[in-house]
Amino acid sequence: MQDIRKALYVGTRSDGRLIQRPMSPHLQIYRYRLSMVLSISNRLTGVAATGGAALGVFWLAAAAKGPKAFATARKVTGNPAGQLLLVGWLASVVYHTVGGIRHLIWDSGKRYDKEELNKDGPVAVGVTAGVSTVLAAGLLGVAAKRARALAKAGKAS
Amino acid sequence: MTDSAPHIEVMRSQLSRARGLGAGGSGTGHWWAERVTAASLLPLSTWFIIQMFRLGGADHAEVVKWGGKPVNATMLTALIITTFYHAQLGLQVIVDDYVHGKAHLPTRILVKLVTSLLGLLGVFAVIKLVAAGSRRS
Numbered sequence: 001m002q003d004i005r006k007a008l009y010v011g012t013r014s015d016g017r018l019i020q021r022p023m024s025p026h027l028q029i030y031r032y033r034l035s036m037v038l039s040i041s042n043r044l045t046g047v048a049a050t051g052g053a054a055l056g057v058f059w060l061a062a063a064a065k066g067p068k069a070f071a072t073a074r075k076v077t078g079n080p081a082g083q084l085l086l087v088g089w090l091a092s093v094v095y096h097t098v099g100g101i102r103h104l105i106w107d108s109g110k111r112y113d114k115e116e117l118n119k120d121g122p123v124a125v126g127v128t129a130g131v132s133t134v135l136a137a138g139l140l141g142v143a144a145k146r147a148r149a150l151a152k153a154g155k156a157s
Numbered sequence: 158m159t160d161s162a163p164h165i166e167v168m169r170s171q172l173s174r175a176r177g178l179g180a181g182g183s184g185t186g187h188w189w190a191e192r193v194t195a196a197s198l199l200p201l202s203t204w205f206i207i208q209m210f211r212l213g214g215a216d217h218a219e220v221v222k223w224g225g226k227p228v229n230a231t232m233l234t235a236l237i238i239t240t241f242y243h244a245q246l247g248l249q250v251i252v253d254d255y256v257h258g259k260a261h262l263p264t265r266i267l268v269k270l271v272t273s274l275l276g277l278l279g280v281f282a283v284i285k286l287v288a289a290g291s292r293r294s
Contacts, residue, residue, distance in 0.1 A: 043251060050244040050272070057237065057279040063220045064285035070217040078214075093202065100195045107192065135206065139213050146214030 034121045042099035045092040052089030078147065083140060090139070091132040098124050098131075187246060194243035201236040224283060225290020233283050241276035245269060 011021040030036070062073035076082040102124060106112045111120055212223060223229055248268045256264045 043247075046244075046247045047251070050241075050248065053240050053244065054275050057275050057282065060224070060233070060286075061278055061282040063217060063224060064282040064289070067217045070220065074216075097199070097202070101199075104192065104196065139206075139209055142210055143214035150214070150216055 034125075035117055038099065038121055038124060042096060042103075045096040045099070048088065048092035049096050052086075052092060055085070055089065077143075083143075087132075087136045087140075090136055091128070094132045094135070095124075095128045098128050187249075191243065191246045191250075194239050194246065197239050198236075198243060201232065201239060204232050205236055221286055221289055224286030227287070230283050230287045234280055237276055237279035237283070241272045241279070245272040248272065 006020070009021045009023065011019055013019050059073050059077070062069040077086065102111070102120065111117070208223070208229070212220065215223070224233065245268060249265060252261070252264050252268055
């Protein structure tokens with residue numbers, strides 16, 4: 001045995017003889033499927049949503065700390081780069097929610113056949129895109145409207 | 158290796174190796190906790206998004222007033238704790254899958270620490286907002 005890692009591939013057959021266990025194929029062996037992208041996306045969006053939640057907590061902590069800290073937070077939430085980040089957070093949460101609901105359905109033993117999975121995948125993408133766009137447009141619209149009103153009130157006083 | 162049975166000299170028995178690698182016994186609890194927190198997060202995050210529609214672009218005074226209300230503070234605290242507990246469970250699985258060897262345990266502890274601290278920061282921010290609200294009235 002030249003490679004020490006091969007020790008991990010040693011198994012015993014039912015008759016007790018030592019054999020080398022097979023290695024499962026590497027990722028690039030498989031043909032592209034939407035389901036594989038959706039699967040890893042659920043993980044990635046979970047991580048992204050955690051990052052967004054961290055930002056949300058910082059926003060809340062800034063509000064608790066005082067007006068000065070909150071003004072800094074508003075500089076982030078008010079500028080286009082910050083808003084792009086927030087939209088990314090929103091879309092991540094929406095996809096992770098859609099993916100999570102699918103997981104709960106699968107856990108109950110439904111929609112887990114190959115055809116059903118392949119049919120539901122594009123629907124999940126469409127729902128995510130639609131819901132994210134509507135929510136992002138709505139939230140950014142509300143924020144912009146409020147910012148204009150505040151600026152107007154600030155000038156008047 | 159050739160196709161004949163390889164000759165290996167391992168002092169440790171196959172059984173002891175299997176015992177060291179086997180189930181930790183906490184998988185079912187982890188699985189359930191992940192699902193229950195996920196289901197709880199559905200109404201909680203829906204509530205938060207609705208609140209953001211009311212609060213988008215708000216200034217400091219508005220946010221402090223909003224966070225100081227008992228119902229909002231309760232929902233926020235529930236959302237924060239559930240979110241970071243769920244994040245901890247999910248990130249732990251990712252670490253278990255992709256981080257091997259000596260780095261595994263420190264990474265897992267780091268995930269626990271960071272998610273717990275973020276959750277605590279959120280909870281104490283809410284407590285401070287509530288305190289500020291009761292001072293004013």
